[in-house]
Amino acid sequence: GKTCLIAERMNNNGQLTATDASESRLELLRENCNRMKVTCATLVQADKVTADGAKFDRVLVDVPCTNTGVMRRRLDLRWRLNPGEYGTLSRTQLDLLGQAATKTKPDGHLVYSTCSIEPEENGQLVARFVKANPEWQLTDERSLNPIENHTDGAYAARLIRRVGD
Template sequence: MAAQFAEQGILTEPGSFAPDSLILPEQRGAVTGLPGFAEGLFQIQDQAARLACELLGPFTKQGSYLDGCAGLGGKTCILAALLPQEASLFAVDPDQRRFRLLKENLQRQGLAERVEVMQQQLEEFAETKEILFDAILIDAPCTGTGVIRKHPDIRWNRQPEDFSASQEKQLALLRTAAALVKPGGVLVYATCSLEPEENQEVVEQFLAANDAFTLTNCRDFLPASAASLVDAKGFFASLPTEEIEGFFAARLVRKLL
């Protein structure tokens, strides 16, 4: 893509953290006008979100994977591109608008046939699908304090009680997802929040109540370029800069029977 952009006079720089990322430092205007967008040759995604998908690895040919909070499908598309052709991928989101955009993004990038998508709550999906997964991503709804640079209204639209309310929902999602993970499988919990109530505390409370899971070090599953984004406890915890958003992720593994 760098060469294609250069032909159109568009300056690009490689991202510092995700090895396959490009930054367009001077670009302004609608992304839909960029060369290659309509053809699905790339997607707009923060480097932190891209790296979080790596935490579901190592990916296996016959593996089954779930994006349990698919949203607009950014991470779903990344996973669909990363997974071996023989692997299966499911994506769940309950919101009608987000679900429509999820399908549009998959279609634009030629990935629609790679993903089974369902417009429903994760709890409903868990009740109807008799399958256990090799890896599940829960990119949980949160207060979004790590992306205030993109959404400055967050600064004024959040209240202290929002953090505890989010925590309850996040724990509920983790509990639901945990029941769908195979022994030896991976559960990745992620948010675009900077708040410990939504991040470390959620993971600690979950592990205290679920001794079948153990925390693994995210650094072992990320490229060396992203090592500085992992904290002393092994959490992926980027702080907002000009190049990357504030993001949190924990990689949990279900113990073998």
């Protein structure tokens, strides 16, 4: 969904690199891109991009999360969620945000997103990242709450990498 939407916003022009750690999810993405006639996207396994020295003007990191924002349509989550896993998950999220930051050019934009409504995975995590990385500035953040917004819950934060300020 997100890759195809970004390609649409780019009018299917330019260069869009989409990554995932999972080859099976990349294959689904490949099928979606073909179905939606997306031609500007290059799909790459995440570890190959990490090893590559390429940097990007804009980066979206959609991290694995507790999925609490989609709980109303995924009832199985109520029995799968384990509060003890939050610490491990937030470390993974912070690590992925840090990796994405290294792939962002100076004065580039980085968007961090989850489908969670948990502050530990969202604003609190972004605040920790910005505090530890002063070259990054939070420019905008949005939260969707299933009860208030009548939609799935989600969070997104836009950061900019300031260099030489």
